[in-house]
Amino acid sequence: MKEVESIMGNIIDYIREYGKYTFTEEPLNEVDSLVLCQMVYLNFASFVPGLEERNAPVSIQSIYNHPDRDKILDDYWYRENNKELFAEAANSTRFGSLKMNYYVNIINVDDETQFSAMTYILDDKNVYIAYRGTDATIIGWKEDLNLAFSKPLHSQYLSAEYMNKVAGYIAGNFYAGGHSKGGNLAVFAAMNCSEKARKKLLHVYNNDGPGFRPEIRKLGNYEAVADRISKFIPRSSVVGMILEEHSDYEVVESRGVGFLQHNAYSWKIDGKAFIRARNMSNAKMLRDASMNEWILSLSEEETHAFVDTLYEVVSASEASNVFEFGSDWKKSLQNVIEAAKGVDETTKKAIQKIIRSLFEITVEKLVEKKDSKK
Numbered sequence: 001m002k003e004v005e006s007i008m009g010n011i012i013d014y015i016r017e018y019g020k021y022t023f024t025e026e027p028l029n030e031v032d033s034l035v036l037c038q039m040v041y042l043n044f045a046s047f048v049p050g051l052e053e054r055n056a057p058v059s060i061q062s063i064y065n066h067p068d069r070d071k072i073l074d075d076y077w078y079r080e081n082n083k084e085l086f087a088e089a090a091n092s093t094r095f096g097s098l099k100m101n102y103y104v105n106i107i108n109v110d111d112e113t114q115f116s117a118m119t120y121i122l123d124d125k126n127v128y129i130a131y132r133g134t135d136a137t138i139i140g141w142k143e144d145l146n147l148a149f150s151k152p153l154h155s156q157y158l159s160a161e162y163m164n165k166v167a168g169y170i171a172g173n174f175y176a177g178g179h180s181k182g183g184n185l186a187v188f189a190a191m192n193c194s195e196k197a198r199k200k201l202l203h204v205y206n207n208d209g210p211g212f213r214p215e216i217r218k219l220g221n222y223e224a225v226a227d228r229i230s231k232f233i234p235r236s237s238v239v240g241m242i243l244e245e246h247s248d249y250e251v252v253e254s255r256g257v258g259f260l261q262h263n264a265y266s267w268k269i270d271g272k273a274f275i276r277a278r279n280m281s282n283a284k285m286l287r288d289a290s291m292n293e294w295i296l297s298l299s300e301e302e303t304h305a306f307v308d309t310l311y312e313v314v315s316a317s318e319a320s321n322v323f324e325f326g327s328d329w330k331k332s333l334q335n336v337i338e339a340a341k342g343v344d345e346t347t348k349k350a351i352q353k354i355i356r357s358l359f360e361i362t363v364e365k366l367v368e369k370k371d372s373k374k
Contacts, residue, residue: 019092033205040130048103057099064090115155133180159185167197183209191220234261251277
């Protein structure tokens, strides 16, 4: 097969260059994984059969050809990028014929659960289980913070249950992965699924997903899957370094700044791989370690208090999602300052860092809207 000339870009550019090849010709790689993990953020509820339906899977191209295809763009940020990604994928040989099945999307405010997953059937007969990361809802965002607790979350249990069911449905082997919280769910499922399912597991891709408290890691069979896990984080990772106490991850370059490097579209790609970062700052790594050391030093009661306090402060903005949080930033900031008055100094500094990240997301969203109107 003729080698494709390497062109630096992002996941959309990757599809344009490598979309002509099937998975039989070019096996799944780390960039393919990120493409599939980003697409699972789309809302496929109207098109893809559910986990319990056991209906025939549908292809990406068939959804693209449907007159109501824009319904999949609801409920998530990066709308224009997602629209372009899906169009390129649908019109490519590599992704267009991929089949999708077992779509699940659960949002439960009462027990603070946001869980979504979907399964792709590759043309080489292997399967990819993709877990969605945090969505734009305040509830979904709070669930990321809940990962600091010493007991598994409901969404983590759901991830293992989903993997067991899909592994039981399919005849072949499977990959698993996710971006953001989805990466954490993929790893949790791999180390807590049944032995029967684990034997079918080929590899797990954790794309800037949070780590685990030591107690959670010990509960699962982590060592049985450790050599099948790849974790990627951008240079200035915030989310992926939460509770990350191991050094078995690779740092990738991003076009983003600060928290905005979490955006999968900002990750730099050269050929079939992410561009690895060099000359990592020791000061940055020490800051990450310091933050995690502080989180791990909290008792269960103190952790609950911190997360609940932060949630109350953000909720004081009266926003239902992170975009609304910054749409009227003067009002939001005024409400946040008022809500944080009684917080101790250490907690206040941690809250200020996270609030700053939320405003950075909003700035990026406003820039995206502006660019889409040009």
